[in-house]
Amino acid sequence: MLKDQTMSVVFDGNPLKAMQSSHTHTAQTALSAQELSQEIKSFISGVDTVQGRKLSVREHARCAVRLLRSVPACRGAVLEHLRGVYDEHVSAFLHNLETEGDGSSGVSSNLEDIIQEVHGVLSEFIRLNPRAWAPLVSAWAVDLLGQLSSKHAGRRVAPHSSSLNELLQLWMSCAATRSLMEAYSQCLAAMLAWCPDACVDALLDTSVQHSPHFDWVVAHIGSAFPGTIISRVLACGLKDFCSHGAKDQGLLVMGADKGSRVPKIGSVVGILGHLAAHHSDSIRKELLRMFQESLTPSSPMSPTSSSTSWENSPQLRRAAVPFLLQLAAMSPNLFGAVSAELVELLRPPVLLHLQALLQGLPREELDNMLGLAVHLISQSPSGGARVLRFLADTATPASVIISGPTPSPHEGVREGCDRLLQTLLLHLHKLVFNRMDGSEVSPHHSASSQPQRVIPFLEELQSHIGELCAETLRLERKRHLWLHQLLCLLSVYGGPSVATEAFCQLLTQARNPEELALAWQLHTTLSSCIAGLIPAAVARCVAQIHTHTLGPRQLRQLLLNLAAAIQSQDEERRGAAGVQSSMAIQVGSAVSGHLHDFGPLLLHGDPAVSHAAVRLLSCSPLPRTSSPAHLLLLSRAAVTHFFLALRRRGEGGKVGRDGGQAGEAVNWSVLLLSRFAAYSPLTLKAVLQQLVEGALHKGNAELFGGQIADMSGAPVTSPSVSPDLGASLLDINCRFGTTVNFSGSVWSVFHAGVIGKGLKVRTAANLPDPSGVIQNVQTLLAVIVQCCSSSGLNGSINGSRPPSDPDEPAPINAEAAKVIAVTLVENVCPDVANGELSWPPEEHARTTVERDIHIRRCFEAHPVLFPLLQVVAAGRPALCYCSAVLRGLLATLLAHWEASRETLSTDSPWHLQASCLLVSCMGEGQLLPPVLANVHEAFPHLTPFEVRLLLLAVWEYVRGNGPMPQKFIFSSEKGLFCRDFSRDGDVARYVAPIHSVLHKNIDRLGHLCWRFQL
């Protein structure tokens, strides 16, 4: 079909001509034997034997054609003669071109019709009997084409042999060569059916003979018959390659063009390159097929392969792989076509065959091939990742490949791959670093204009960094070493952005110290060439956090890794200083610059993430300067996280396994808070304030054994529990005056219930796990104490305070205690009226009954208040600022004990405990002298009334000696504020009731007498 098309395009009306000639042949056969004999004579001599004159070229050619039609024996001679005619035409044609066709076109046009005539006859013959004529004509046409194209290659108009397309254009515009080409195509089309080999072999033999000048023919034919030509061209190239041996390879790899010494492979590359434009698919299939065929064990007489094919020669089969490599090295097009699918083909059986094949080669040749393969891989623009994975998979020792996609390969194959991989790495290393050297040196040389050499393999891998990192981190025996090396190369090659990416990936993906160590190794390698890697990486991580590109697990891992990085610094300080020191410090400083970015993660919904965040924050150094807004935000987050951690610990304790982690989280949180508090007065204040507020907050109260209190301080009944009291807002509003909460006034005592409905129902306090509560309270206290005791207020962050006695707790900072005290008062005492520090006479307490009850309720609802008070007390003179609270509580206690009709104080345990704690606190806070402060020891042994007496004495003393901070003096040797009671009034007058009570109960209190000595 193709044939017909081209024919009708190029030689219009040719079939018609053929028909005409077939009609006329009867006339020609009418030539008698005598005439034929004359014709032959004329033909041989070139002289018209009848008329005795010389034949013109045309007449001679006509005569030849007549003979061709009538005397079979003249066939060879006629064809040979026609060569001359064609050659003449080509000469005339080219000459015409060279002289720009100035009127001298007579000769060429004259011969053109003869050539058409010849062509008509030949194509008619081929059409009528392809079997007989096609081999003959094809051989002739090809040979003549080769002769013509190489003979006229040197002509001025002829383009250089390397520009196939121009050549093609030139020759196809010449009638003679075009006619030959047509005839050959026709033959080939006819012969494809039964013996394509012979035909193409002739073509290629000619191609070799007239090597570069003939390529246009092969290319043209090839694009007309891609399937046949491609495989044949390859086979032919292979044969030639085999016969030339591998000795030229080395030269070719280096790109040294040896001109005429380039064997057939150059032509093969040229031809295939030309075909690749339109038939890359067939070429790829053919190349891959060649590869596969060369490896499949040969059946001695396989019926499928054609008789002359290379598959039957073991030598050629062996040469196929080197040949393909060579081919790929010479033509990026071809290589690109194959590389993608080649890797897919390399299954274990294929590899085994390959190995068996290569074993037979001499060492030098193998080295050559290795170099070639490495060169190819490094230059391959796509599929690098797959190649790499394949190499690594195959080269990894079998024992480690447990469930790889491919079963473990043969040991020899593995070693081969190993070697290949290492050579590749070495090669890349050279490329990368030479390139850098080149670019550095370039200013001194003329090479400055030369752009940096691109390494396609690395270019492509840059987009696979994530996978590479993941692979590396799998820490498979040798594999990660290779990949790590490759990562280094990639980073150096790609510059800071790639390095950052890689480092960042490693930081995100590493799951344990060993894996993380890879990141440090990478950094160590890169630190020499890339500056500022760590800050950039951290910044990038932060960016990822902000864009939410990381999942919770990754996020957590990243935070933990960063934390581990920073902590390694501490370890070093203890142990041997390693390479990581500078890095740990760098990481630390980089992280500290982004603390506010990590802060919000403390409250991340995933406990694991928040846990990791607290760990990171707790160990990261704090920035030298930071804006207050950031600090406040951070402190709020930290405190919130603290309570969250406590809650999780409580919940986790029940579940079991997570308990440990939750506990750890609490510890980290405590550490974070204390460090943070120590950072600056602002943070200290913020932290403490929020801690106290948080502890008293509704949501957290239960953590510390508290009950949720309503406005009035009474525990709220849960809706389900409380019976409907029938109280409606309307009713209450109708009864004017009863609903208004005149807080602080005597009429507004509603806390006991709605009048007429009886007392409020107290909810049965469902106290949570007491041990948990105790633990929580302890933790809270610990954190508060730590915050308070770190002398952050004095400016030094860490290490400045000499640990004089490690067992002795550090003194509570007064300023910090004051913050707590003030916060306590703000939270517990709702009313600022009567908030002065000095105490009124006890009778005046009546005016503040409402507020006092509220305060007492608060203390009831929040058991944690007493420990907090104790802390405040320890930070003298901060307790003074709690004066209102103390007073209110004492007032309610006095009222209770006065009203109590119990026989023993122990019958109202809470009040007893509250009384004891209150007094001891005041003693600790040095609001009371030791004598008075000790009275609480006697409380449990007394009657309520006696307790009241003693408390009254306390009241009296405080009223007499107001709790004023001014009364405290800083003693530098203790590092504390102390109150010198001797400056105050005589204590004795307040001690009298104590002594009376002692006397009264001397039988039970004898052992306490010494406590009340003045």
Next chain:
Amino acid sequence: MGDIRQSLLPRDVLSAAKELLYHLDIYICNLVQSGRQPPQVDSKTLELVEEFILHAPKDRNTPARRMSALQELQLLEIMCSCFQEQSRDTVRQLMFSALFSLQGNQADESRMALLSKLVSMAIAVGRVPILECAATWLQRTHRVYCVRLAQVLVDDYCSMVPGSGPTLQNIHSASPRFCCQFITAVTTLYDLTSEELTPPSELLQMIVSWIQDDPRLVLITFLNTPLSGSQPISSLEVTPLGGLVRWCVKAPLAYRRDKKLPLTNGTSESETEAGPLFSALHLSVLQVFMLLPNILNEKGLFGRLALLQMESLATLTSDLSRLLDQADKHTHTSSADTQALSQLTLDRLAQALQVAMANGALLCAREDLRAICSRLPHNNLLQLVLSGPVMYYNNIHTPPLAFSPHAAHSPIASHPPHPAHPAHAPHTPLAAHPSSHPQYPAQPFMTGMPFPFRPSH
């Protein structure tokens, strides 16, 4: 003659060849005139021919000189005229054999190539002397080479150059001897075993027309050759009769087999033509057989010379049985058609056997025939032939076709042949014969069975 080598060496290829031819001519003339018997060309001369005309490499060191196709054509032209101009037949023959007798060395290839071209050209330009010489060559040469020559000629004239068939047709009138040998070679070449070994229809037509025109054509070589018994071993048979019989017998099966093959080019036409052609050919062959007794008797060879060889018949029948088996196996669809063709084949075989035996072309005992035909399927006519002719004029108990003095007086032999029965299909009356006796169903031949039509003495 050997001393001219030195003078030839510096010449160019063509003139050296020309000069050698010239010298050869003179040398052979001298040889013939010297009257030495038998005239023998010495080996030195043969070597010169090989070196300067055939351009066989003399030794490994010197590269063979080659002529271009044009030079070769000139040389051929010179040879043509040379043979044409040489008036003495003996000289021509000697020269021809000096040039083209196969020597069993590596020059034979180029010798064959040159010979083929020469003969092809001689046919084109009608050089009778060359054809005569070639006819002799065909008689003396191993059949393999004869077949090759025939192949080249058939290719040249029947397939390569369209419209050149008539030129070949002319050899009939130009050189009947050559024509006869050509037919023998062609029938040897094309044994109908495969598509490639089926004669081109043009050739078939040509041969049929030749034989129809002149049945004696096939016997010309036989007639002209003094039977010295010194036939070279493995040369072609004396007549193409064996090959022609094979063609006729196998044709129905062979062409039917071809029909099954998917043929693209217009062989379907030739198929349709082939049937009648082979029928006509069969008739002609039978007629030639009928001519034989007179000729044989003239030569005194009746019953002594078998023109049909028993071995080739055996090969034919075994081929047939295989083909028929295949036909049975493979064609269930057109069984009626197949059956008819098989029967036609067997009919033709039986007819050929009968006529050949009756006319002394086939010398064998009926037992032998039965043996070689035992594996063939049933055919009424064949059954009749095998079981024995109704030879009322012959003694049934003696082997009928062994040479006997009675044979000369056999009625058939004395009957003048009637070649003018063309409208009468030769097998129809015979084929009708068994059908009138339906009590004899299809069954293999059984020797022990009494033959009911055997006349009882």
